[in-house]
Amino acid sequence: MSIETRRDVFQAIADPTRRQIIGLIASQSMNLNAIAENFDITRSAVSQHIKILTECGLVVIKQQGRERFCEPQLDKLAEVSSWVDQYRKYWDRKLDTLEKYLAKLQKEKKNAGKK
Template sequence: MKRDIFHAIADPTRRAIILLVSIQSMTPNTIAENFEISRQAVSKHLKVLSECDAITQEQKGREVYYKLNHNKMKEIADFIEPFRKMWDDKFNSLENLMKNHKQI
């Protein structure tokens, strides 16, 4: 079943896994060492992240390594960008209002 990328980032553990594999490719055991949850729970999170295409698997010998799919992260950034611009504009307006208020 294909899942939406926003399903992947909805969970704090999955967001933490995304941060880990954004730095370097990691095996499931290496990822699991960073959490106080079972290896099976980490595997379920990895499955969801894989189904969302947030991470990809690469076989190296007998080990499987997970790495970040940067294209999917761009999908999130593209969605958020209009909101970022809106908030930047609002904060700039507030800053200008405060500067004008200080001058009075």
């Protein structure tokens, strides 16, 4: 019995090296060697990171002649953005409440000083 490993976008971006790879190829596709030159790890380690990014759907490998180029599929990051947005709204509400409370305290302090 084999257990299938399911990877998701959150696993991909959890690693700083994979985030850097995404940043590198975000504006232009790059071959594996060009990507590996940007890191102080083995080409094999970079390939493993690319494999994970591919499994998550964040990177697609395209063959051009003898070269393999990594192209970003950044639309998958929308899932991350949606998840973060729900918490951003929560913290915005909390911070708005805190701001109102602090303004109220400041007003009370000012009024107490006038007496």
